Amino acid sequence: MQLRIDKVSKQYGRSVWGLRDFTLEVGSGVLGLLGPNGAGKSTLMRILATVTGPTSGNVSWNGTDILREPDSVRAVLGYLPQDFGVYPHLNAMEFLDYLAAVKGLDTKPARRRIEELLVMVNLSEVRKRPLGGYSGGMKQRLGIAQALLNDPQLLIVDEPTAGLDPEERVRFRNLLSELSGDRMVILSTHIVSDIEAVATDIAIIAGGILVAHAPPENLLHTVEGKTWEWTLSSSELPEAKQRFLVSSTARRADGVQVRVIAEVQPAANAISVAPTLEDAYLKCLSAHRAGAAA
């Protein structure tokens, strides 16, 4: 199982690039695609889902060019777009029945699978209610169910936890972990904790360019021994923000606790702490921006 993205670029208008010479090889497991808003994540997801084509470059699925033969991947694809609509007069069963027909699934097993999927995403009790009355979170869960309808080999989910409550987020993360065993999952988000929980591989994207691609452990290694915490007064905070890459701040009774990423100890009372993926992500982005500015 291999997805190969080779020098893919997407240009909007004359001067705006959604993606630029993006190259990546993905195998089975969960690939977490991290990046700030507007980084090009959704553009990449739409290209991989064959919903839009790139301006240049190639994408192949198990050796088949999906730009020439999109149906080769569509048959095994589950796609949850960032924004999608529903038919407001259909209920959940009817909507999934319709999509099962569009995806070319055998009716009887599809019907049983739909019922199970609705239980899985906690919509079985409202499965006969028109979708026009669903809340944002319920629609998102329906989107998850439709993405799993054809038991996809390639599951592409774009900001899947948007609109889900904390419990549902945990359920969905567990689901992705479970699914990733013998298939490929590409999870795009800007919420680092979602990726941290499930990704076996991480790609960081910024300005349409691949900034880093590595397993989480390797990314964490880049900030090992470089993450510090100490408490300073509120008046010192602006200077600290100017001098260091601040990962987080928290108010304390004795001042403000700051967490920074720095090559050397930033203050005498700063202590080295265990890095998180968020620290690694921020350092990676910071290095990319510094490189781009230079």
Add this chain to the structure above:
Amino acid sequence: MTVNRVRVIYQLARADFLERVRRYSFLVTLGFTLYFGYLGATGRIVLQLDKYRGAHNAAYIGGFMAYVTSIFLSLAGFYIVKNSLDRDRRTRVGQILAATPMARISYCAGKSLSNFAVLLAMVTVMAVAAVAMYFLVGDHSGFHVLPLLSPFFFLTVPAIAVVSALALVFETNGVLRGGLGNVVYFFLWNGLLLLGVVQFFTQTPHPFLDWTGGFTLDASLAAAAKAAYPGAVIMGFSLTVGSLQDAALHIFQWNGFQWTSEILLSRLFWLSIAVGVTLLAAALFDRFDPARGTPLLQNPFAAPLANEVADSTRTPIETFSAARLVPAAQRFRFGTMVAAEVKLMLKGQRWWWYVVALGLIIAELAVPVAVRGQILIFAWIWPLLLWSAMGTRETRMETSALIFSSPRTSARQLPAAWLAGVFVAMVTGSGCAIRFLLAGDTGQLFAWLVAALLIPSLALALGVWSGSSKLFEIVYLLLWYIGPLHAVAQLDFMGVTPAAIAAGIPKFYLAATIVLMVIALAGRKRQLRT
């Protein structure tokens, strides 16, 4: 009115206007207006009063072009600008605006002004075309700016102000904002024009009943023609698209309007109607309150949506496992796909929609042969809003990413959607088909079959390419109104007039069906590529 309110109205109108004119569709519309202006400027549109027409001096060209613009924009203009509130609903900007202190009257005034500005841009194009027309086909008797341009100002501008306000008031009404409103406006437009026609034939010009100002012009032209040709009998007037080979026409001089206080007051009257209609829109405007409207409904025959559904009770996190799901199996069945499309098309229709459809089928079976065609005509306008959703549903409901990422969408879903449309046509027209069969009337049966295939093909082609149901609603309505309803054989795609059957018109529409399907397929492939 406070300065702040004026600023709010200006900013609302400006933002809406800029959003519209920066869209590709505005350029297309402007291009079409330019083409229309070109037809006028090169003399390919001719206004005739029976066998008479005015000499192409500056006054006549100005009056004629203003007339054409008024008639054209009073119909097409409505459909062009009737999307202002809809856009704010869809983009959800409306929810942001609703949470501001903005007054409803300010919002509606801003939107009405924006509508007006869009149409005014088109009027300007036509006015420039009128100047060009004078130099291209004018009689060079003297270029007089005022007689040339004043009809645009006094006739056309109040007309488009009314259109702008009417478009807004239709959008503020839950029933009229969708496809039904498009149909209702068509008949309203007809009715308002009829008021003018009645004036012409009764020889009693009444500018206060002349919305577009066109019939005030016709009356003035007729008076000039009669003055030039005493004893001339003018029974009618017509706008024809063709070349300027009008040697058979008698030419008369018309030196422009005498802008009498009655005419000017009548135009002010129509401007005040526009203001009144805008105020009515403000009174009806729901301020984007979802509880007071059904923003996603294109079809008012559909049942209202349920209120928000309470979320289901939680099941413990550990109770489900994706591994235990029934495996999915690929086995595409075209029949299942067609059934799903039929269900999608009909889902949510109210019970009385079916009752009327059934009543029409029974009438098709029961009425005398002489009126059978008339029943079929009405049976095939009843599902208009079902057909007009074809090809646009994926865009309107934002399901395109889900559907277009499925395998072989063009080869599976599109033909299935088309067959669902054919199914609706066949069922609603089934009474006639049975009678044609029983009578062995193969000619009529063939025409019926072609129409049943043509209507969904037209809907799909226009829907897929325009992304909106509006274009099909207008084109089909015009075709239906002029062809079958007014028995113009060439446009009688249903074959209800004997002349259409005798002339073999259905064969032409069969060819058109094939072309339209190819166009629809090409449009869908384009959607899949982008």
